[in-house]
Amino acid sequence: MKELKAYTGxxxxxxxxxxxxxxxLVNLLREYARLGLLLEAQxxxxxxxxxxxxxxxxxxxxxxxxxxxIEMKTIKEILGIPGNDxxxxxxxxxxxxxxPLNGDIxxxxxxxxxNNHVIMTVTKCKSMEYYERHGDxxxxxxLCEVLEPPIFNAICQAINPDMKMRPLKLPPRKSKDDICCQxxxxxxxxx
Amino acid sequence: xxxxxEYSGKYAxxxxxxxxxxxxLARLLNAYSKEMALLxxxxxxxxxxxxxxxxxxxxxxxxxEDIGAPEINWTREALNIQGNDLNAxxxxxxxxxxxxxxxxxxxxxxxxxxxxVFTITKCPSLAYLERHxxxxxxxxxxxxxxxxxxxxxxxxxxPDIIITPLKLPPRDGWDEKGWCGLCCQWELKIExxx
Numbered sequence: 001m002k003e004l005k006a007y008t009g010x011x012x013x014x015x016x017x018x019x020x021x022x023x024x025l026v027n028l029l030r031e032y033a034r035l036g037l038l039l040e041a042q043x044x045x046x047x048x049x050x051x052x053x054x055x056x057x058x059x060x061x062x063x064x065x066x067x068x069x070i071e072m073k074t075i076k077e078i079l080g081i082p083g084n085d086x087x088x089x090x091x092x093x094x095x096x097x098x099x100p101l102n103g104d105i106x107x108x109x110x111x112x113x114x115n116n117h118v119i120m121t122v123t124k125c126k127s128m129e130y131y132e133r134h135g136d137x138x139x140x141x142x143l144c145e146v147l148e149p150p151i152f153n154a155i156c157q158a159i160n161p162d163m164k165m166r167p168l169k170l171p172p173r174k175s176k177d178d179i180c181c182q183x184x185x186x187x188x189x190x191x
Numbered sequence: 192x193x194x195x196x197e198y199s200g201k202y203a204x205x206x207x208x209x210x211x212x213x214x215x216l217a218r219l220l221n222a223y224s225k226e227m228a229l230l231x232x233x234x235x236x237x238x239x240x241x242x243x244x245x246x247x248x249x250x251x252x253x254x255x256e257d258i259g260a261p262e263i264n265w266t267r268e269a270l271n272i273q274g275n276d277l278n279a280x281x282x283x284x285x286x287x288x289x290x291x292x293x294x295x296x297x298x299x300x301x302x303x304x305x306x307x308v309f310t311i312t313k314c315p316s317l318a319y320l321e322r323h324x325x326x327x328x329x330x331x332x333x334x335x336x337x338x339x340x341x342x343x344x345x346x347x348x349x350p351d352i353i354i355t356p357l358k359l360p361p362r363d364g365w366d367e368k369g370w371c372g373l374c375c376q377w378e379l380k381i382e383x384x385x
Contacts, residue, residue: 006271011281011299017217017292020270025216026208027269032223032288035262039227042254043234050250051242062237067229074225078218079211080197087202094206095198097223110204 033097037105040098057142064151069158071096076159084160085115086185093155116187119168125180128171137172144171144181152183162189224291228316231255252336259343262287275349277307277379283348284309305381308357314374317360326361333360333375341377353380 002019017025040060047056075081076092090110093099100106107124131140149167156163169182194212208216231251239247266272266287272279281299284290290297296313320329338356345352358365358376365373 007282007286008271008273011278011285011301013285013299015285017220018213020213022209022213022216024270025213025220028266028286028288029208029216029220029223031265031269032220032227034265035258035288036223036227036230038261039230039254039258040234042257043238043250046250046253047238047242050246055241059234059237059241062240063230063233066233067226070229071222071226074222075219078222079215080199082199091198091202095219097226110202112202 036097053138053142057146061147061150064147065154068096068151068155072155072158083115086118086156086163086187087112087115089156089159089163089185090118090120092159096155118185120165120183120185122180122182128180132172132176140171148181156185160187162187164188221291221293224288225294227289228291228294232316248331248336252339255336255340256343258289259340260347262289263344263347276304277301277352277381278304280345280348280352280379281307281309284344287344307379309377309379311374311376312372317362317374321360321362329360337375345379349381351381353382354378355380 003021004019005021005024007015007020007024017028020028044056044060047059072089072092075095076088079092079095081088081091098105100108104124105126106122109121109123111119111121113119127143128140131137131143149165152165156165163185164187165183165185167181168184169179171181173180193210195210196212196215198206198211203210208219211219231254235247235251238250263283266283270282270286272282272286278301281301284297285292294313294315295311297309297311300308300310302308317329317333320332334356337359338354341354341356345354355378356375357378358370358373360375362370362374365371
């Protein structure tokens with residue numbers, strides 16, 4: 001198996017991803033993840049300019065409620081993550097392109113009470129910090145109160161329809177040393 | 192460095208991409224690439240539902256024109272692909288995130304270093320639209336969006352690349368012309384004196 005550190009030389013029509021070194025594959029993964037985020041950001045910004053923030057939020061929500069569950073199911077399958085409890089969900093969420101492993105956009109801490117009950121604390125969130133820096137409370141409210149709760153629930157329910165994520169603490173925060181937000185994730189079978 | 196084939200054990204808070212095998216990383220890359228195609232398609236649907244088809248298509252074209260340069264530049268960085276000739280263009284398209292390698296199939300026929308025929312032989316988007324008889328959408332995607340996007344990607348590699356569509360859908364009568372198995376075909380040229 002080749003271990004290419006760079007793609008120099010001639011175009012190779014038979015080059016496989018596995019021919020690249022692990023370091024290069026990781027670089028490429030970060031590039032693909034960044035590209036997905038850029039695509040979403042460009043669309044959001046374009047729609048906001050043309051039709052306003054409310055329309056952009058509504059469109060963003062509709063699109064992500066479809067895409068995120070597909071993404072979760074795909075990643076769970078390709079990484080062979082077993083189970084459908086809360087811990088399986090957080091293991092899957094580690095690898096989504098807009099998740100915590102992509103650069104330094106988010107930092108998360110999980111307090112695992114048991115396999116079906118986890119407290120997720122977001123200690124760094126560049127998106128929220130952007131709105132905070134610009135004093136844009138409406139933008140922050142759209143992101144943290146309108147978009148994220150239903151999207152997080154769709155992410156959970158892609159793994160288990162009985163899984164729910166509830167906000168315990170949402171922005172605005174009192175100081176920059178404070179956490180960004182906190183969520184309780186639980187399996188709650190329908191009665 | 193670990194070489195995990197899958198993530199079946201306990202939750203690992205400090206796990207990194209590097210802990211996986213190359214095969215697992217390649218699977219993740221394909222998944223990320225597919226996600227981009229899905230994002231674009233579902234955003235288009237949501238914009239269309241709220242603002243109408245014309246606006247949705249205008250946004251789709253603008254975004255794919257704008258994303259060409261960052262995608263080319265980031266792929267260059269990730270793989271250290273040098274140069275601005277057609278060899279570099281072919282390598283950058285082959286490895287770029289938007290051209291998911293297990294979704295699309297293509298060939299680059301190098302007539303000379305400055306003349307290439309690029310043929311797409313598998314395009315599930317086109318196959319889907321043909322199955323649903325969406326002729327108007329095919330015409331817009333293949334005859335307006337794709338040429339605009341191809342030009343943006345080519346210009347990001349080298350503004351002197353001239354890209355000309357040779358065959359674009361709809362594919363009515365293509366079999367009779369002997370164009371079986373083609374989805375679209377493009378000619379890329381760099382004039383040597385430029």
